[in-house]
Amino acid sequence: MKRNSLLALLDSYQPEKGEEEKMYQDTIAFVRENENCFERTLLKGHVTASGWVLSEDKSDVLLMHHRKLDKWFQPGGHCDGDPDVEDVARKEVWEETGIQHLEVLKNGIYDVDVHLIPANKDIPAHYHYDIRFVFQMQDEQPILVNSESRDVQWVPVGEVHKLNNSESIMRMVRKISFL
Structure with missing residues (x-):
């Protein structure tokens, strides 16, 4: 299966108490109830994966300004049938930022988030059950901007809130101190 x-x-993951714990439980229920949970054709929602990428000295995080949602986020995207969510997260980081050489900073899941994606053209509003991993960039690598983003930047950890102060993003910022 x-x-x-x-x-x-x-x-094997222990979520933060409160909001993340509820989203974690919702994600487990969703995955158990939906055999095709990795497919974006499941219109009520699907599993996605993303990478929270830190610089070599852990002082900066890699964020992209999402073209469709007009907000700053970590790179990530659809699994499109692939159940290896860590591999999907790595692939999405590479496709969306050009960063290829990554080291896992924490084995397993770093964060779990469930968020509503607004309706767009022929796609109804639906949920993303996002499984997040934390990586550290290895070596100096150039950043590339693709068609999904307006910009990609290294942002000082202490300034992330200026670009996106949502609980979803700030929770990942808080967790950096535990790495």
Whole structure:
């Protein structure tokens, strides 16, 4: 069963109490109830993966200004059937920022988030069950901007709130102190 690897990862993860814990429980229920949870054709929602990328000295985080949503986020995207969510997160970081050489800073899941994506053209509003991993960039690498973003920047950790102060983003900022 394709979902078993994700369910095992979720089982070994300890979310923050409160909001993340509820989203974590919702994600487990969603994955168990939907055999096709990795497919974007599941219109009520689907599993996505993203990478929280820190600089070599952990003082900066890589953020992209999302073209469609007009907000700053970490790179990430759809699994499109691939149940290896860590690999999907790595691939999305590479595709959206050009950064290829990454080291895992914490084995397993770094954060879990569920968020509503607004309706767009023929796609109804739906949920992303985002599985997040934390990476550290290795070596100096050039940043590339692709068609999904307006900009990609290294942002000092202490200034992330100026670009996006949502609880979803600030929770990942808080967790940096535990790495």
